Amino acid sequence: MSDVLPPSTPTPAGASHPGGRPPVDPPAGAVIDAVARALAEDLLPLGDLTAGLVDARVEAEVAVVSRATGVVAGRACAVETFHQVDPALQVAWHLGDGAAVTPGAVVAELRGPLRSILTAERTALNFVCHLSGVATATRRFVDVVTAANPATRVLDTRKTLPGLRALQKAAVRAGGGWNHRGSLSEAVLVKDNHLGGVGIAEAVARARRWWPGRMVEVECDRPEQAAAAVEAGAGMVLLDNMTPDEVESCVGLVRSLPGGSQVLVEVSGGVTLATAGAYAAAGADLVSVGALTHSSPTLDLGFDLREA
Numbered sequence: 001m002s003d004v005l006p007p008s009t010p011t012p013a014g015a016s017h018p019g020g021r022p023p024v025d026p027p028a029g030a031v032i033d034a035v036a037r038a039l040a041e042d043l044l045p046l047g048d049l050t051a052g053l054v055d056a057r058v059e060a061e062v063a064v065v066s067r068a069t070g071v072v073a074g075r076a077c078a079v080e081t082f083h084q085v086d087p088a089l090q091v092a093w094h095l096g097d098g099a100a101v102t103p104g105a106v107v108a109e110l111r112g113p114l115r116s117i118l119t120a121e122r123t124a125l126n127f128v129c130h131l132s133g134v135a136t137a138t139r140r141f142v143d144v145v146t147a148a149n150p151a152t153r154v155l156d157t158r159k160t161l162p163g164l165r166a167l168q169k170a171a172v173r174a175g176g177g178w179n180h181r182g183s184l185s186e187a188v189l190v191k192d193n194h195l196g197g198v199g200i201a202e203a204v205a206r207a208r209r210w211w212p213g214r215m216v217e218v219e220c221d222r223p224e225q226a227a228a229a230v231e232a233g234a235g236m237v238l239l240d241n242m243t244p245d246e247v248e249s250c251v252g253l254v255r256s257l258p259g260g261s262q263v264l265v266e267v268s269g270g271v272t273l274a275t276a277g278a279y280a281a282a283g284a285d286l287v288s289v290g291a292l293t294h295s296s297p298t299l300d301l302g303f304d305l306r307e308a
Contacts (some may be wrong), residue, residue, distance in 0.1 A: 022179075024097045025076055026170035034167060035080040038123045051118040059306060060114040062121075064103040064128070066122055067300035071139045073097045073171035074131030078124040085123075086116035097134070097174040107301060121303050131171040132299035138175025138292050143242070145287055146278035152284055155180045155266070159290035169295040180288055187215040189238070198227060204232035218268070226250050230257045238288075239267035244278035251283035 042048070064078075072095050082089040089112035095101060107128075110117060141154045154177040160168045169179045171251045181187040188207040190200070197205070199219055207216045217236035218229035223246075226237045237254060239247050247267055266286040267279045279287050 008059050022173055023169055024073075024174040026166045030078075030166035031076045031080050032165060035077055035084055035123070035127070037163070038126065039081065039084055039184050042123055043119070048115075048119040049190055051115045053163065054115045054118065056113065056115060056254040058114045060117055061109065061111045062117055062303045062305050063106050064108040064110065064124075065302055065304050066105045066107060067103055067302055069102050069140075070100070070136035070299040071175050072099045072101055072128075072134055072299075073135035073174040074167070075172075077127035077131065077167060079125040080117075081120050081194075082110065086113060087118040088112050089116055089120065097170070098176075100139075101299075110303075113286055117303075125301060125303065127167070129298040129301050130296075131167060132301065133173075133296045134171035134292060135175035136171050137296035138177040140273060141287075141289055141292070142176040144273055144277045145280040146273040149185075149280035149283070152280035153178045153286050154276075154292075155286050155288040156292050157268070157288050158183075158291040159294045161293070172292055175292075177292065181215075187217065189217045189219065190234075192221065192240075200234075201232045202230045204229065204234050208233060215257055220250070223250050223253055225259060226281065230254055230260050230263050232265065233259075235265040236266055236286075238266045238268055239284070242267070242281045244275065247279055247284055248282035 012160050060217050075093055079091060082091050089110060091108055091110045093108045095105065095107045101107065138154065138156075142273070145152050145154050152182040156169055156172040156177060157180055158165070165182065169182060172179060181189065188211060190203045190207070194203065204216055204218065207214065215236060216234050217238055218225070218232075218234045218237040220226040220229060221240050221242070226239065229237045237250075239250050242250065251265050254265055255265055264285045265283070266288055267282075268285040268290075271279060271287055271289050276287055276289070
């Protein structure tokens, strides 16, 4: 697992990236903490009462098997779960994060005390099934968007489950997507509610003055707001809840303004698999989808017990 991830602020479509893609592993600290909290939920105050019925000398082997078609994510969390439950558990991981799976595919094999395997099972599967679901949903959006416009990227949002943001954003990367800002400190995003207290020009000017080097983005629901954001010096404009035709018109407007060719255009708000391609074809650089992290169904994986 990597210890540190690069900043998650998106870069222009078509820009070069070392190795072509950012790393898919989440930060090690986030994994350790999330697993410890999940195990505490399951094991406090008295431990695994049912697994305790099994003789401590019984050894077993299980295979982690996919029951559906999708994309794997969450390996680091599963491995950490096995380690925290019992360092004697030995795991061989056959398919890494980002790998495509079909029903019957063996993702990993685990060997060790059956008691420990049983205790670790649900926590490990909770992480892997959920995060693989995020990666699977992301891959579907990426496929649709890329087919419509290879230069457009699919982004996540901050609409993540509390405490799991770093893990979910890693799963988005595993699915072929890209990360928007990971926290409120990473970039400046002036939204409609902010504009209730400060105008676009002044907001951008203050952000540039106070936080040099940070990405500055302005949410716009009208063409004149997009123009004002570009003229003020914003690096990104977020076109919120617009139709594909409206997005196409705004993209043309932004590109026609001085410096507009360097401004990223993001689309957000109710984007679905049915509409994502149209937004990409309209010329958006970035299509952000909150549903990737707040509404993705899990990928069905299970533990199949074998004789040791």
